[in-house]
Amino acid sequence: MPVGEVAGELLSGLFRLIGRFFVEIIFEILTKSTGYAICQIFSKRVDPDGVLVVVVGLSFLSLIGLLIFFIYEFLQLQMVIDSCLDSGGEFNYEFETCEQKKKD
16 A cells, blocks of 8 residues: 555544544533533433434534624724723724824
C-alpha cells in the first residue's frame, strides 16, 4: 500500500472518531439528558431515547442559546453607551449612535 493511502485512511479514521466524539457529547449528553431531565419533571414514565426527549432537549438548548445571544447584545449596547458617555458625547437612543458635542 502506498503511503498516501495509509495516511488517508488514518486521517479518515481520525476525523470519523472526532466527529463521533462530538456527536456523542452534543447529542447524547447535552440534548438527550437535558430533555430527559425536563420530561422527568412532568412524567415519571418517559422513554430516555424517545423523540419527545430529543425535541424537549433541542428546544431547551435553543432557548438557552437565544437567551445568551440577547444578553450579549444588551450588554454590548450598554458598553457602547457607557463608552460614548465617558468620552463626553451624547448617545442617541433612537439611532443608537454616539454624537459628540462641538466645543465653542
